[in-house]
Amino acid sequence: MTGDQVSFTPGRLLPLLTHPSGRAATTCVYRCGNQCAHEAPNSSSNEYFGDVVKGMSRRGAFKAGAVMAATAGAFAAMSGGATASAAVPPALAGHGHGHGHGNGGRPVPGTDFTPVAPNTADAVTIPDGWESNVVIRWGDPVVWGAPRFDRDRQTASAQAKQFGYNNDFVGLIPQDSLGWRYLMVVNHEYTTETQMFPAGQYDEDNPTEEQVKIGWAAHGLSVVQVVRRLRGGLEVIPSRYGRRITLDTTFEVRGPAAGSKYLKTSADPTGTKVRGTQNNCAGGVTPWGTVLSGEENFHQYFANSEKVTDPVEQARLTRYGIGKGTTTRKWERFDKRWDVPQEPNEVNRFGWVVEIDPNDPNSTPVKHTALGRFKHEAANVKITKDGRVAVYSGDDERFEYIYKFVSKGKYKKGTSAYARRHNSALLDEGTLYVGKFTGDSPASEIDGTGKLPADGEFDGTGEWIPLVSGDKSFVDGFTAEEVYVFTRQAADKAGATKMDRPEDIEPNPVNGRIYAALTNNTDRGAAGKAGVDEPNPRVGNKNGHVLEWEEDKGDAASLKFSWRLLLVCGDPATADTYFGGFPKDQVSPISCPDNVAFDPYGNLWISTDGNALGTNDGLFAVPTDGPNRGQVKQFLTVPVGAETCGPNVTADFVTVAVQHPGEGGTVENPESHWPDGGSNLPRPAIVSVWKKRR
Template identity: 70%
Template sequence: MSSSTERGRRLLPLLPNHPLGRSAMTCKYRCGDACAHEAPNTSANPYFGDVVSEVVRRRGLLKAGAVLAVAGAGASLGAGAAVAKPGGRPEVDADADLGGGRRRDGLNFTAVAPNQLDEVVVPEGYQQAVVMRWGDPVLPGAPAFDFDRQTAAAQAKQFGYNNDFCGLVPLPGWNRWLMVSNHEYTTEDAQFLGWDENNPTREQVEIGWAAHGMSVVLVERDHRSGKLEAKVDRRYNRRITATTPFKITGPAAGSKYLKTSADPTGTTVLGTLNNCAGGVTPWGTVLSGEENYNQYFANGASVTDKVTKDRLARYGMASGTTTTRKWERFDKRFDLAQEPNEANRFGWVVEVDPLDPTSTPVKHTALGRFKHEGANVIIARDGRVVAYMGDDERFDYMYKFVSDEKYKPGNSKHAREHNKKLLDKGTLYVAQFTGDTPAAEVDGTGKLPADGEFDGTGKWIPLASGTRSFVPGFTAEEVYVFTRLAADAVGATKMDRPEDVEPNPRNRRVYAALTNNTDRGKADKEGATEPNPRVRNKHGHVLELEERRGDNTALEFSWKLLLVCGDPAAPDTYFGGYDKSQVSPISCPDNLAFDSQGNLWISTDGNALGSNDGLFAVPVEGRYRGRVKQFLTVPRGAETCGPWIEDDFVLVSVQHPGEIDGASAANPLSHWPDGGASQPRPSVVMSWKKDKGRICG
């Protein structure tokens, strides 16, 4: 265990000129080197903030006090917040203790310093422990993990590889939950000694299939130590893999675009792939997003139909053989030349019911198909369910879905079965943003415009509802299966890798992590826009969106950039207007979560400042709005995923530890979490106060 003070002598300085923090190894296995290829979005969608005359007119109306409903929603963003302006001093010491362990910003910890240690570093007064690691038993009969003697049969009963999202579904009783984890991808070069990507064995491939997917594990909190302990439980524990049957539901179920030789009905898919972020629903299920699934499919160039080929290209499908796993050699469904529709059966939001281990997980077509980071829901004031989603690609889009029917409260079987169908009927929308600043003031440097912040308005453009398409030239099933192309057609706003998009249950605003986009501003690419204000954007930003009158079903919204990430000393960063000398540096925001006080928690992926990735907390209300504090850092080469925030403990998924250029199973460059000469193992980690007190509140 480490704290920021106990290990202070080993902390390394920031390296501001360090390149993007992901290693070539991670890029290769996680997303198929997506950034090394051209961005799939070649549409010429205009940025509507460039229509300067309209922008200036709107600003003039606002200054004159005109009553515009959507502008009124924008004015309420951060209302009443007595924040210090950039370069100013806060009114009080932000770390002043109010007694009883409470601090003024509601976050009861001292920030961890940036570092490059091969361990999890937590604040002074906190402790941490591994809850579950790759290969730990999940199902009864699972053998103990043996790196040198792996089998597909064993992996199918063990915790999978590269765990990403982690959520807790409560069970009756004291401190008992079902922990649900995504297993996003496999890194075969780190998993197998003697790995040959050109000649994988069938056993290695089947181990990879079994290491993907999801795990459901019963966890209980020990009342003496405070630690969560994983249990091998016969009733609830479950492994979902790349070969588990899934049911396709919603308006595109049975579509001709989803039918294959193995499934002529277009209603049953084997497996889920590249599961990234997710969320727990109010009815106790888990939503999981299928993200970089395109990398598993081969031979797109062999498809002869031009329309099909163009659609595959918009989703970044490989033209030849896959560069890493070569699954197409062992199952023809991964060969687009033989099964061109199989790829259409991935890229969905999946829903798993951990409380019913006999249930068949589903893929929701009503939520559209793209590189889903995840999906997160909120119950609107009228009772309908609203889901927010991001498409994790350079220059792609943000979406939302509004259900037709209303949520039924309670845990009765009838209510749960009703609620589990809410995401099958409704309307799918894509976001279009407008800035309120003349284009000349958004010069790509990140310099704040004259009004002191990057902000504006926007609208949700309907794409489809049930069997009705709102996109000219597209049928409804084409909208759902080829959602990116439909969004291109209606002029959606290109964003800088919109990953996690989450509603805050306390203030009903929506927050989006825009991770980075180093292609912005290149000669043949879109330049800076107000919602994406920096060219060669390597640090990313966090956007805050408020819908009209706080109604999550509304079609108009206002928005602001809460954070423009990077080195606080750099002129192109912004921290909600807070004094930049009192914030933690943050780069490449990825996953988001909220605590019970409404504070935003951010995990990072690919820190481009030279430090390890970490978990950060930031108030979004009051005088400490924008004050970023680093809660922990993960080991060398790892990404911080999850996270899950309770009042008195935090869970994070430590993904791909040791994925550093030059690393391999024969040459591990991390030995976390087991130490010694051990191989690195992706794991779920818990952190809590030594006195078992509250972290927030």
């Protein structure tokens, strides 16, 4: 091993960090308003009933997806990284046999690397034979005229032209057929002001107006153009496509809730224009070449909700966890839109899926109301068999739901300006559904310990419950307008299944199945909270799991599906974990899955957030079909205090976003100096990784 990496012995874990999930306390405060320290907003009584159903017939096995017969290439790029030693813990050596199976030692295409050992290094650690570089970091230029980053003398006008803070989703839109040139779109989820300014400059209780405006400019998204180096990773080049989208950028509200009385404010009496986007977490690149981005933890930015006296309005605010009293960032002091009593509808203008057209720097970004309002982790597209567009999205909070939208109109192939406009408009009319998951095992076999039921898997069937379509509501007591704006409450009434923080959800382009990361839920089974069920089978679920489902007849328009858990994450040496049936002594430990992606061979790649096993977060590859299904292999780790976000995996390179490095430290005593090293303070950044050329 190299540097200050540590070995991993199954069953002997490092001490937990300050938060149950492994996150630093600072991350919890600034990223999500410390929501895990508060009661989960879902106090509805729609208890899951699937496990009381006895004697259901087992569904058939999933159809094995054909593995793409493509030539394996190199991967791609980041600098400031460290290469892992060839020494691999015994748990990761060799190849499996039996149920999960093993393929006689043959490497699985796309996962033919030596796993990285779990570690606590302040570096991006990658496998032997691979190289990396930093593509872009907080403060680097994005648009023409951007000044050089100066941490000691920041201004809002400079930040509005520079790469924003805490990068999350990374989307790559190809600009040639050879894979050399891309538009790269990056979300900037949140700001951590105590980490952004030099010692002595920032007072948490009394931020200056300029510091607040810097925060506004550091949110949103960045668009840059990148090219592949001849023998390496990605590099940003000056381009007319360079663009920053911030909390001051005008968004068009589209779809059935545009103009709603619940969206009108004094600044926008029409309810059709919103200033800015925030808390953009994960996202997805559409088949027509735009980017969908989910607005997630917006609740923490709004103040004084307790002063709202109308009981109906107060219930709506409570269901979304809107803050009481002053906020951490104190934005309400400088703009009344963040003060709920003064602008009660402003909060309803966030929590949507937004769409960006990177190919048109002058386009107005859109908020799509037909996809519902909740804490969207992401939004990803699959085309139905009859040519319509299905969009999958998870609501990232404890005991929240999984949703699907299916358009009324049909998709037109291509990425031309006409195709982009046509297909974007499809997201404004269709049907919004919420998921109900039913287990096929007796309730007595789901005991909360993670022990597999008698049939050997956590699995079952499910259905999509319609919530709303156009101006027709399917939920008793809710108008269509109310379903779109207060989607969580409508889903409660419809009886959806409470899940363990559903985050990124993406369709596998090779086998056609859908995969969802369920990060964790330490409240599962606690007193007064929802108990275990087959899709969420562990009490106090601190390590999370990965859900896989197949729509009936493989059609994304279907209202029925069959599901199973591919992974039940954690220490493979413990009895409560499961790796698709693959031998547990031959997998990498994995905790708190967050984002998912796929390589050209259909392997699932998982990034983690809040590793509860005491080591750094990372990126993992796992085959979804064949004898090595479930063989988790760790590809990289990120620096101290960081989260792994936004993975992209092509045949030639990998990109990841390194979010909040060193966030457990302080400006006076930083715990990380990544990516610039020395005595420099940490900066969030995008990294690319590729295989060395011979």
